[in-house]
Amino acid sequence: MAAPASEKGSGAPIIGIDLGTTNSVVAAMVAGKVQVFADGDRRLHPSEVSFHPNGSTLVCHAARKRRLVDPRSTFFSVKRLVGQPFRSPAVQTAIARLPYRVTEGANEQVQLSARGKVLTAPAISAIVVGHVKHCAEAALQLPVRQAVITVPANFNDAQRAATKAAGQIAGLEVRRILNEPTAAALAYGVGRQLDQTVAIYDFGGGTFDITVLRIKDQIFEVLATGGDTFLGGDDLDLVLVDLLADGFLREHRYDLREDEIAHPRLVVAAEQIKCRLSDVEVVDGEIKEIVHGEGGRPIDLAFHLTREAYEAAIAGYVDRTFWACDEVLQIAGLAPSGVDDVILVGGTTRMPLVRRRVAEYFGRAPRADINPDEVVAWGAAVQGGALAPTTAPQAFNSLLLDVAPRALGIAVAGGYADTVVQRNAQLPLEQTRIFSTSADNQERVLIQICQGESRRFSENTPLGQLALDGLPRARRGEIKIEVTFQIDTDGILHARARDVATGREERATVTVRGTMSQEEIAAARAAAAAAGTAGAVTPA
Amino acid sequence: MATDARTEALLQYLAEVAPDLDLHSYYQLLDVPEDVSPDAVRAAFYQKAAALHPDRFPGLTDRRAHDQLVSIYARIAEGYRILSDARKRVAYDQGLAEGRTRFAEGEREKKGPRNPEESLTNEQARKFLRLALQARDAGDLKGAAMNLGFARSFEPGAEVLTMLAAQIDEKLKGQAGGGQ
Numbered sequence: 114m115a116a117p118a119s120e121k122g123s124g125a126p127i128i129g130i131d132l133g134t135t136n137s138v139v140a141a142m143v144a145g146k147v148q149v150f151a152d153g154d155r156r157l158h159p160s161e162v163s164f165h166p167n168g169s170t171l172v173c174h175a176a177r178k179r180r181l182v183d184p185r186s187t188f189f190s191v192k193r194l195v196g197q198p199f200r201s202p203a204v205q206t207a208i209a210r211l212p213y214r215v216t217e218g219a220n221e222q223v224q225l226s227a228r229g230k231v232l233t234a235p236a237i238s239a240i241v242v243g244h245v246k247h248c249a250e251a252a253l254q255l256p257v258r259q260a261v262i263t264v265p266a267n268f269n270d271a272q273r274a275a276t277k278a279a280g281q282i283a284g285l286e287v288r289r290i291l292n293e294p295t296a297a298a299l300a301y302g303v304g305r306q307l308d309q310t311v312a313i314y315d316f317g318g319g320t321f322d323i324t325v326l327r328i329k330d331q332i333f334e335v336l337a338t339g340g341d342t343f344l345g346g347d348d349l350d351l352v353l354v355d356l357l358a359d360g361f362l363r364e365h366r367y368d369l370r371e372d373e374i375a376h377p378r379l380v381v382a383a384e385q386i387k388c389r390l391s392d393v394e395v396v397d398g399e400i401k402e403i404v405h406g407e408g409g410r411p412i413d414l415a416f417h418l419t420r421e422a423y424e425a426a427i428a429g430y431v432d433r434t435f436w437a438c439d440e441v442l443q444i445a446g447l448a449p450s451g452v453d454d455v456i457l458v459g460g461t462t463r464m465p466l467v468r469r470r471v472a473e474y475f476g477r478a479p480r481a482d483i484n485p486d487e488v489v490a491w492g493a494a495v496q497g498g499a500l501a502p503t504t505a506p507q508a509f510n511s512l513l514l515d516v517a518p519r520a521l522g523i524a525v526a527g528g529y530a531d532t533v534v535q536r537n538a539q540l541p542l543e544q545t546r547i548f549s550t551s552a553d554n555q556e557r558v559l560i561q562i563c564q565g566e567s568r569r570f571s572e573n574t575p576l577g578q579l580a581l582d583g584l585p586r587a588r589r590g591e592i593k594i595e596v597t598f599q600i601d602t603d604g605i606l607h608a609r610a611r612d613v614a615t616g617r618e619e620r621a622t623v624t625v626r627g628t629m630s631q632e633e634i635a636a637a638r639a640a641a642a643a644a645g646t647a648g649a650v651t652p653a
Numbered sequence: 654m655a656t657d658a659r660t661e662a663l664l665q666y667l668a669e670v671a672p673d674l675d676l677h678s679y680y681q682l683l684d685v686p687e688d689v690s691p692d693a694v695r696a697a698f699y700q701k702a703a704a705l706h707p708d709r710f711p712g713l714t715d716r717r718a719h720d721q722l723v724s725i726y727a728r729i730a731e732g733y734r735i736l737s738d739a740r741k742r743v744a745y746d747q748g749l750a751e752g753r754t755r756f757a758e759g760e761r762e763k764k765g766p767r768n769p770e771e772s773l774t775n776e777q778a779r780k781f782l783r784l785a786l787q788a789r790d791a792g793d794l795k796g797a798a799m800n801l802g803f804a805r806s807f808e809p810g811a812e813v814l815t816m817l818a819a820q821i822d823e824k825l826k827g828q829a830g831g832g833q
Contacts, residue, residue, distance in 0.1 A: 543727040
């Protein structure tokens with residue numbers, strides 16, 4: 114049966130993008146199989162962007178190389194900032210470690226600047242997205258218009274919206290924001306006759322997520338998900354930085370962490386040494402001319418690191434991942450032994466210590482036949498295939514039932530929060546609440562929205578506000594407005610409102626802190642297209 | 654190209670269910686008897702999800718039909734969640750007998766403060782509120798007003814303090830009026 118050529122897309126598949134903290138991967142279903150798109154022979158694309166003094170923009174590998182000599186104009190780990198209000202603890206913690214300039218823009222947005230250019234975090238991520246889109250187009254010889262982009266399961270509403278914006282700025286229609294662990298499960302289970310419970314242990318560069326799913330007859334039901342948003346491979350790099358810097362400090366009485374030039378080099382070296390220590394027991398080496406001593410005499414940093422010493426230093430971080438596992442298994446109503454298979458995702462899971470501890474915790478060895486770097490992009494590509502309208506549902510019948518990672522509440526009297534959406538409730542979901550005016554002739558009602566489980570509003574993360582506008586004039590309390598909160602399959606919140614008495618639709622607008630408005634996204638998209646940074650599309 | 658049979662069947666289903674979604678119980682939406690076992694609830698839900706999840710209709714361009722589908726599907730998923738939780742299911746069945754087709758999740762856990770003190774965040778404010786209430790209960794209105802004043806200095810915006818202060822003020826005025 115020949116599929117009719119659709120009017121748009123002209124046969125190009127929906128690409129799947131794993132937009133990682135450290136690296137990104139892009140893949141798509143081509144002729145019924147997943148194909149990963151490389152840049153030359155490299156399948157991992159560093160999530161980095163560098164502004165060169167000559168006015169050019171370096172992306173991915175070129176940017177990472179440039180970071181060694183120009184850390185202040187090279188953006189990396191942007192995923193730690195995306196969709197977060199500038200004053201949030203997450204952003205403030207991240208800024209303290211990042212060599213580039215981060216400032217506050219409109220609506221509490223994060224702004225990144227270098228060499229006279231000021232961009233939002235999604236606009237920087239869009240440059241990476243544009244590059245990987247270009248890699249896919251070069252391989253497919255077709256313009257790509259649609260994508261599935263993955264995010265950590267823990268990402269909140271604003272972070273999801275910002276990731277979607279990054280795709281849009283790069284000129285893509287984002288068909289789905291997909292949770293990374295769910296994508297991994299999809300890659301693992303697609304096309305197989307399974308009836309089992311799996312755990313996805315996802316230890317990436319920036320966050321840790323644990324997700325438990327039931328897979329049966331190609332239905333992938335997320336039972337529970339959770340994690341630690343302040344724990345990632347980056348933290349383990351910093352432990353190694355400390356080991357190296359402390360050694361140097363003892364010997365030369367000079368702290369490399371305080372050195373603007375040496376410190377970024379040390380961070381890059383630490384990441385490489387960390388990866389080496391996953392393969393070998395001991396790493397000996399030196400970093401040439403890390404600083405210059407008296408009279409400009411260059412000093413090398415010589416090091417001798419054993420896996421044993423490093424594992425002892427990071428054991429506490431690895432232990433923290435199992436606190437989250439305990440919590441999530443409890444929500445799912447399971448014991449660790451109730452899990453039939455454990456799948457590892459993220460580069461950090463390559464560490465022997467992590468693999469050992471996972472095996473101990475679950476009482477079974479994790480799967481060794483899945484590439485933790487690529488599995489998420491594979492799953493995103495599979496989901497892209499499932500969402501393509503030309504795909505017959507019989508041929509591609511995997512179905513994801515994902516959940517809201519956090520509770521959603523609204524402010525009520527006395528400083529309390531009314532939980533509208535329970536944590537781990539399945540998506541899409543809808544809940545309704547009735548609001549009334551508290552003053553005569555009130556035309557506008559503002560409702561504060563938060564994410565989190567606490568009874569007290571102030572102990573949750575404020576997310577934004579819902580505005581009901583243009584209400585009919587009446588005595589206070591006479592107007593009753595029914596608001597329906599919807600969280601779509603991307604995990605993004607929408608609201609609509611209705612006058613209970615008249616049935617009339619009212620205006621309901623959700624404004625989320627730290628995110629771009631639709632107008633800002635459109636402007637950034639136009640700017641990116643003009644600058645050509647989002648990847649030039651060869652006309653078909 | 655004509656609308657395919659699946660979409661046709663969906664539109665008919667939406668037209669039947671969407672207008673009075675609130676009149677359908679979870680059991681009706683899941684097509685299961687009211688004495689259904691938990692395992693059968695899941696099996697029924699998986700069947701519904703496979704047939705009705707919005708992802709199953711990527712080509713559904715009619716915005717209104719799409720919204721109706723999301724509303725109905727979300728309600729079915731809600732039914733699965735409530736009926737799969739033994740305690741919530743008992744509460745739901747009680748409500749259903751009185752005509753409530755939807756489990757009011759917020760109701761049971763209504764976040765109202767259990768006592769006035771709980772609504773304050775500042776420790777000092779709580780302490781002075783406690784003293785104010787003790788004074789009031791002992792009939793010492795001036796002492797109550799004074800302690801309330803202290804409490805309000807620590808947490809000026811607190812509604813519970815404003816309300817209590819107004820009550821005590823009124824009583825004080827009443828006393829003053831009675832004395833003349």
